Every structure is written in C-alpha cells, then in structure tokens.
Amino acid sequence: MGNSTAPTDAQLMAERSKFLKNGTTVGVTCVPFSGGQPKGGVDDGPVEMIRFGILDQIQGMGYAVELSDNMEKYRSMRPANDPPVDNLKNPRYVDIATRRVAEQVQAHCKEGRIALTLGGDHSIAMGTLVGSSSVYGDDLCVIWIDAHADINTPSTTESGNLHGCPLSFVLGLSEPSEALSNAGLFDWIKPCVRKDRLVYIGLRDVDTGEKEILRKHGIKAFSMHDVDKHGIGKVVEMALDHVNKDRLLPVHMSFDVDALDPTVAPATGTPVRGGLTFREGHYICEAIAESGCLVALDLVEVNPTLGDPESLRQTVAVGCSLVRCSLGESLL
Numbered sequence: 001m002g003n004s005t006a007p008t009d010a011q012l013m014a015e016r017s018k019f020l021k022n023g024t025t026v027g028v029t030c031v032p033f034s035g036g037q038p039k040g041g042v043d044d045g046p047v048e049m050i051r052f053g054i055l056d057q058i059q060g061m062g063y064a065v066e067l068s069d070n071m072e073k074y075r076s077m078r079p080a081n082d083p084p085v086d087n088l089k090n091p092r093y094v095d096i097a098t099r100r101v102a103e104q105v106q107a108h109c110k111e112g113r114i115a116l117t118l119g120g121d122h123s124i125a126m127g128t129l130v131g132s133s134s135v136y137g138d139d140l141c142v143i144w145i146d147a148h149a150d151i152n153t154p155s156t157t158e159s160g161n162l163h164g165c166p167l168s169f170v171l172g173l174s175e176p177s178e179a180l181s182n183a184g185l186f187d188w189i190k191p192c193v194r195k196d197r198l199v200y201i202g203l204r205d206v207d208t209g210e211k212e213i214l215r216k217h218g219i220k221a222f223s224m225h226d227v228d229k230h231g232i233g234k235v236v237e238m239a240l241d242h243v244n245k246d247r248l249l250p251v252h253m254s255f256d257v258d259a260l261d262p263t264v265a266p267a268t269g270t271p272v273r274g275g276l277t278f279r280e281g282h283y284i285c286e287a288i289a290e291s292g293c294l295v296a297l298d299l300v301e302v303n304p305t306l307g308d309p310e311s312l313r314q315t316v317a318v319g320c321s322l323v324r325c326s327l328g329e330s331l332l
Contacts (some may be wrong), residue, residue, distance in 0.1 A: 008062025013114075013328035016292040019136070019250045020112050026058050026327065027108025029068040029117045029128075031101055032075060035093040036123025036163035039269045041305025043075065045319075046118040048304045048312065054118070054320045061329060066113060068104040074120075085179050087160040094123050094162045095185045101127025102134070102188075109135035109295065116323065119300030121163040121269070122150055125254050126189060129170045132296040133192035136250045141243040141293070142198045145284060146256040147272040149203060149210040149221070154180070156209030163301075164207075171195055173213065195219055197249075199239045201284060202227070202259040205272045224274055232280040236287045244293060252296040253288050253326065255281075257319055267307045267315035278318070285325035297326050 007015075014023030030046035055065050077096045085091045101117065105128050108115040117128045133140045144150070144167070151167040153174045168174040172191025180186060200221035206214070214221055220242045222235045230238070244251060257265040261275035276284075288294050302319050304312045 009328040009330070010062030013289065016290070016328075018248065018292045019295050020114060022112035023114065024062065025064045025066055025111075025113045027066045027068070027111065027113035027115050028055065029101060029104040029108065029115070030071045031097070031117060031120035031124045032071060033097050033120040033124055035078065035090040035097060036121040037161045037269060038089070039303060039306070042119070042121050042269055042301060042303040044304045045120060045300070045302035046071070048316050049118055049302065049319055052316045052320055054323060057320060057324055058327060061324065061327060063327065066108065066111075068108070074100070084160060085183055085185060086154045086177050087157065088154055088162055088165075089160045090162065091180070091183070091185050094126075098124055098127035099188055102130040105131025105296065106134045114294065114327065115296040117296070117298045119298065122146070122254070122256050122300045123163040123166055124300065125150070125166040125298055126169050128254065128296065128298050129166070129252060130189055130192055132252045133170070136295060138192070138194050138197070139249045140193065140197060141249050141251045142193050143239060143243070143251060143253045143288065144198065144200045145202050145253065145259045145281075146200065147202060147205050147258045147275055148256070148270065149200065149206045149214065151210050151213050151219075152207060153213070156207070156213070158207065167193075167198070168213070171198070173217070197243050199243045201235060201239055202276050204274055224276075227276065227280065232276075232283050233287075236284055240291060247291050247293055249293065250295040251288060251291065251293040253285075253294060254298040254300070255285070255322060256301045257299070257315060258301055260318065265315045265318050266311040267303050268301050269303050269306065281318075281322060282325050285322050286330070289326055289328045294326060297323065299323055
C-alpha cells in the first residue's frame with residue numbers, strides 16, 4: 001500500500017474557501033497602535049502574540065506566512081502635535097496609521113491570501129475594512145464580535161476615542177465636518193460597507209447614541225441576551241443568514257477580545273462582565289471557518305500592560321487560539 005498523508009488544516013481550509021486563490025497563505029499585518037484610545041500598552045499586543053508564537057503556530061497548520069514589512073513604522077507615525085478635532089482625540093495619528101493599514105490589507109487581499117490583522121486598538125478597522133472592501137466590493141459581509149458597537153459618529157461620541165467610531169466611517173454615517181475637511185482628515189475613507197451586510201455578536205455595552213444609530217438604520221445585532229436565549233450555535237447561524245444567507249459572499253470578521261468575558265481575556269482595555277465564554281468565542285471562529293467564506297480577520301485590543309503576568313499569558317494565548325480556529329484548526 002502506498003503512503004498517504006493527511007491534509008493539513010491549511011489545505012482543508014483552502015479547499016473549502018469560495019474566494020481565496022492563494023488560500024494556503026496568510027497575509028499578516030501587525031499594527032502596534034494605540035492612538036484610538038487613551039490606555040498605553042495595546043500597541044504591544046501584536047508583539048506579544050508574535051513572541052507567544054502565533055506565526056509559528058500558523059505555519060504549523062500548513063500555511064505559508066507573508067508578513068507585511070515595517071511594523072515598527074506605526075509607532076513613528078505619531079505627530080508631534082495632534083490636538084482634538086470635533087472632540088476626536090489623536091485624529092491625525094489615527095488617520096495616518098489606518099490609511100497604511102488599508103494599503104497593507106488591500107495588498108494581501110489582492111494576492112488572494114487570508115488577510116490577518118493583529119492590533120492594536122479597534123480604530124484600525126477603518127483601515128482593514130477599507131482594504132478588504134477595495135478588493136471584494138460591497139458584497140463583503142462584516143461580522144463584528146465585540147462588547148461594544150463601535151459605531152459612534154464624531155457628533156455622538158462622548159469620549160472622543162476613535163476606537164469607538166470605526167464603523168460609522170466605513171458605513172458612511174460620519175459626514176465630514178468642516179473642521180475635519182479643512183484638516184484633510186479621513187477624506188480617503190468612502191462608504192464601503194453596506195448596512196445590511198453588517199452584523200454584531202456579543203454586544204453588552206452600547207452607548208445611547210449608538211442604540212439610536214442601530215435602530216434608525218436597522219443594523220442587525222445579537223447581544224449577550226440573544227446568546228443566552230438562543231445559544232451560540234443558533235446565534236451564529238442567524239447572523240450568517242442575515243448577511244450571507246446562501247453562504248456565497250466573502251466575510252470579514254473583526255474580533256475584539258473584550259467580547260469575551262474578563263475571566264477569559266482579562267488583559268484588555270475596556271472589559272465588561274457577562275461576556276462570551278471561552279467555548280462560545282471559539283465556536284464563532286470555527287463556524288465562520290467552516291462556512292468557506294472568510295477572507296479577512298482582525299484580532300484586536302490585547303493589552304499586555306493590564307493585569308499580572310498570568311492575565312497577559314491567558315489573554316495572548318486565547319487571542320492566538322481564536323486566530324487558529326478562524327484559520328481552520330479543529331478539535332478533531
């Protein structure tokens with residue numbers, strides 16, 4: 001009898017994929033960036049995940065890894081003077097950095113790779129979504145896994161932190177103010193995600209202005225109440241049915257680790273009790289991988305400076321595990 005070799009996770013994922021022409025390669029963009037919120041340390045998230053071995057783990061699944069260059073440049077992009085504009089903090093820094101993210105993610109998507117972006121705070125999704133949608137168009141479905149809606153506009157945000165605003169920009173809900181226009185900020189971001197192609201899973205801390213936006217525009221969201229009521233399997237099925245009923249459209253999944261309960265992922269900047277369990281978070285990633293539709297993935301808001309060393313180890317390990325599950329790692 002001839003020798004037979006079992007297919008790798010990467011080969012199985014590539015066979016399943018409906019969109020990737022280079023599905024056994026992961027294009028990795030590491031974004032050590034904290035400008036979208038006030039807590040330092042989240043810019044060290046990608047470095048810690050690399051130190052923990054995420055790139056080796058991906059290669060161990062049978063993937064080739066193409067790493068975007070000049071990761072260190074994100075830190076040097078911070079302007080010497082960056083006063084608020086329309087209450088938005090660090091607007092120039094966020095503008096410069098997210099534009100570069102968009103270019104790097106677009107490059108990976110053009111090559112038909114799975115585009116994996118490691119953050120950094122969630123403001124970088126302005127760039128990741130512009131980058132992936134520039135290749136996949138308005139067919140792109142966005143599954144946003146988060147405790148927070150991140151859909152504040154410059155006029156509704158109370159904190160002015162841009163990690164709470166990325167979706168309003170890519171959905172076209174943030175009409176550029178005179179001040180932003182005069183400063184030439186974010187004018188490169190055009191509406192690129194359709195409202196009926198966005199769905200949330202895991203919400204439990206939503207601002208009043210965000211609730212009004214979600215209701216006004218009919219944006220589908222599954223809160224932790226829905227997870228409790230229906231179970232995570234049914235919620236993921238309903239979420240996919242809403243944005244991608246026939247599973248024939250590309251999916252960009254953006255996963256904020258604060259979607260998980262703080263007992264699961266404690267080292268993050270805005271933890272909220274009552275979140276997804278370890279298995280619920282992983283099930284989401286497994287189910288999206290099984291759909292064959294995943295083209296891009298963000299994993300953000302790991303902050304190594306928050307908590308003790310065990311909290312860091314636990315959160316980084318969970319982040320790496322979520323990435324592997326999204327790339328097709330199975331339990332059996």
